[in-house]
Amino acid sequence: MTAPYPDLDPDQVYDLLVIGGGINGVGIARDAAGRGLRVLLVERDDLASHTSSASTKLIHGGLRYLEYYEFRLVRESLQERERLIHIAPHISWPLRFVLPQPKGGRPGWMIRIGLWLYDHIAGRHSLPGSHGVNLHEPRWGEGLKPGLSKGFVYSDAWVDDARLVVLNAIDAATRGATILTGTAVTAAEPLGDVWEVVLEPNADAPKPAIAVPSTVRARAVVNAAGPWVASMLGSLSGAKRDGGIKLVKGSHIVVPQIYPGDHAFILQQDDGRIVFTIPYEGRFTLVGTTDVAVGEEERARPKISAEEIDYLCAASNRYFERQIAPDQVIWTYSGVRPLFDDGQEDAKAVTRDYVLKLGRNQVPQLLSVFGGKLTTYRRLAEHALDDLKPWLAGSGPAWTDTSPLPGGDLGAGGFDGFLERARARWPFVPEQTLERMAHAYGTRIAMILGDVQGWQDLGTDFGGGLTEAEVRYLQAHEWARCAEDVLWRRSKLGLTAAPDMAEKLAHWFKATV
Structure with missing residues (x-):
């Protein structure tokens, strides 16, 4: 090959x-x-x-880690957030987070101090700083329950893990x-x-x-x-x-969009934990995560429990007018985090x-x-x-802090400029598919689309904007070996795939190996 x-x-x-x-x-x-x-x-x-494919999809400093005095970790994480946005601009981008202040939650003065530290602990950065907001303003509060009036907004970033x-x-x-x-x-x-x-x-x-x-x-x-x-x-x-290590399971649910807007929420819970709600794949909301200590038997195929689903639904329902229930969950995923065992009994407090x-x-x-x-x-x-x-004799110096990841050399205008040039070069690709591919591959999209003149030149159409040309690229250059690799890790097309799409891909891989 x-x-x-x-x-x-x-x-x-x-x-x-x-x-x-x-x-x-x-x-x-x-x-x-x-x-x-x-x-x-x-x-x-x-x-x-x-x-590594079961995270909350965030590049973040970890605002809540300040409560555990993990200042070095937060500082390094915020510095890395800045670097990653620049070396991988096709798969990561800034995201604004709204932190409502419910009755009985952390006091406002504590949140202000925490956000001030979050804004300044890593030195200068390009993302907007934090500030207080009136949640009655639709820009930040639409979809929330009427009783929530005060909150804060701060910046972090999203990434395709x-x-x-x-x-x-x-x-x-x-x-x-x-x-x-x-x-x-x-x-x-x-x-x-x-x-x-x-x-x-x-x-x-x-x-x-x-x-x-x-x-x-x-x-x-x-x-x-x-x-x-x-x-x-x-x-x-x-x-x-x-x-x-201490093995801690984190689970997430994906549901139909709970609220409008392109911002995320960070929701304080009565047990001291926080839960994120994040816009996901255009028309869904990602809700997570849990923290459950588990044994070695759950490492390979961790699954969300009914109790975790109930917990995440309740966490969202405390804040949003649109209520969600377990039967509305479209997809779930769980991952086991291998956290260093620092002696903490509470899973959420483990470093x-x-x-x-x-x-x-x-x-x-x-x-x-x-x-x-x-x-x-x-x-x-x-x-x-x-x-x-x-x-390691002959090892060279560090070099990765400024070198773009493959496809990240987007050129003038950043991602928006790159996408506009892609539209002009491949006008026959449906807009939703072109944007997905531009985010996934950046400039390497040309290795898939190349000089083709029409959609029909891309081979078998598996549905959902996935063609044989793209699957061949994933097989030849990204170690994809089966349908699951393509639908759930190289993309998230499995969320909206037709029932027979995985079967079609399985037959294709069987015929080409």
């Missing part, structure tokens, strides 16, 4: 082998490849197939990394100055795009296995086990910060990633490579 699927050379000694194709794993692989290192990333399922993962993997591959999905690391043993790592195709995942050798060798290993990071340590011979642990006192080295959040993945990768630098 075409790049990014180079054959694995069993005699190659990689500088770095990364276990895990979530956001932290691909971020580290990208950074390392850009520093001139030979990198292999191994993911047993699909990229972003677990926690699964595409953020894929774009980092694409860039890593472009810079020489090998990305291997559908493959599990089952064991690793230090032999002299290298790790010998045992690989095994995952029988429950689509067949890998390339032949997988039984073993590979690497000078250092990064254990970025997310919810499996602690158990993976048991497969790495001679590794220290001085870190633990969202990341901790990096070196696993050996000698070569070959091992680094394990505990915790973390989507927003800080790039900085986490820099820290990981800094920690490993003594064991």
